[in-house]
Each structure stands twice: as C-alpha cells, then as structure tokens.
C-alpha cells in the first residue's frame with residue numbers, strides 16, 4: 001500500500017475520531033437505508049447498537065493505525081472475516097458496507113473529504129474487505 005494512501009486515510013480518520021459515536025450512528029442509518037435487509041443481522045436494541053458502533057469504530061481505528069504494518073494486520077482481518085460468516089454476512093454485503101462507510105466519511109468530513117481522500121479510503125476498504133472475504137468464503 002502506498003505511503004500517500006496510508007497518510008491520507010490516517011490523517012482524515014483523526015478528524016473522525018472525536019465524532020466517532022455520531023459517525024457510527026450515521027453509518028448504520030446509511031447502511032440500513034441502502035439495504036434494509038441488513039437490519040435483522042444486527043442487534044435490535046438501541047443500547048446494543050451503540051456497543052456495536054463502538055466495536056466497529058475501534059476496529060477501524062486499529063486497522064487504520066496498522067496500515068503501515070500489513071503483515072500484522074492481515075491475520076486479524078482474516079479472523080474477523082471468518083467471524084462474519086457466523087453473523088450471516090455474505091460477500092456482496094461488503095460492497096454495501098463500503099458505500100455506507102464512504103458516505104459516512106463524506107458527511108463527517110465535509111470539505112475535507114476530497115476526491116483524493118475518497119480514493120484512498122476506497123482503496124483501503126477494498127484491501128481490508130478483500131482479505132476478510134478471501135479468508136472466509
């Protein structure tokens with residue numbers, strides 16, 4: 001992965017961190033708008049969705065921080081991908097989640113979500129989801 005891509009993603013994620021809880025909320029509302037069928041896969045209580053949102057943001061934070069050391073990150077993503085099979089996640093769902101993630105970053109970052117930042121995130125999410133999917137299916 002290119003240094004430039006890594007730094008664009010890491011620097012922009014720093015700006016999302018202070019609004020992580022809101023970003024998680026935006027993410028799930030975008031996700032369920034894009035595909036309402038995904039809703040039953042997730043916990044139904046609001047409280048449990050907050051916990052879920054925290055897990056997602058912490059995992060993203062760890063992944064973003066670990067981009068310069070992909071060898072260490074890959075086995076973590078492979079295990080995560082395998083666990084997602086048990087959550088009834090299908091490979092095509094990764095496309096929808098990617099769209100919801102980019103949409104959330106666009107809302108959260110505003111003008112800082114430049115085409116360059118968007119492309120860097122698309123590349124990082126693509127790599128992460130490829131590793132998860134390949135290990136799982």
Ligand code: HEM
Pocket residue numbers: 038041042043052055056059060080083084087089090093094095097125128129
């Ligand atoms: C890069 C992509 C993704 C990341 C980083 C991610 C992260 C996580 C994390 C950290 C958890 C907590 C449980 C665990 O660690 O096993 C989780 C659970 C879950 N994820 Fe993902 N996920 C990704 C993609 C997806 C996709 C594509 C879907 C499809 C809708 C999905 C749906 C779920 C569901 C249903 C759960 C379990 C909720 C529950 O029952 O508590 N995730 N995810």
